[in-house]
Amino acid sequence: MTTQEVADKLVEYCRANQSEKAHNELYHADVQSFEMPNMPNPHIKGIDAVRTKNKEFDAGVEAMHSAKISDPTVVGNHFTVTMHYDMTMKERGRMNMEEIAVYEVKDGKIVTERFFY
Numbered sequence: 082m083t084t085q086e087v088a089d090k091l092v093e094y095c096r097a098n099q100s101e102k103a104h105n106e107l108y109h110a111d112v113q114s115f116e117m118p119n120m121p122n123p124h125i126k127g128i129d130a131v132r133t134k135n136k137e138f139d140a141g142v143e144a145m146h147s148a149k150i151s152d153p154t155v156v157g158n159h160f161t162v163t164m165h166y167d168m169t170m171k172e173r174g175r176m177n178m179e180e181i182a183v184y185e186v187k188d189g190k191i192v193t194e195r196f197f198y
Contacts, residue, residue, distance in 0.1 A: 084158050096150050116196050142168055145167075148167075148168075163181050166179075
């Protein structure tokens, strides 16, 4: 797949809340994931670690009130997506979360993901 195809597919899966399908189809086995410094799991490697991180996040969500995922912007083998969430977290209450996600694609698979918020 091209970077544009990977980007479009990831957005489709995110909008449908199908992260497991995205991980299975679009991510490289040795993917690296970067969160902001001082956050849990600031740098992890491997698809299993990414799956675990997402499951832990999902387990902390009490209610998702709305989610907006932008169309991707593609430049070379990178793309970016903005994400806006209105959610209630089990231990932190209701909150709005906005982030920019930057992905790198090689050989049709996501090899890095970086989140800025």
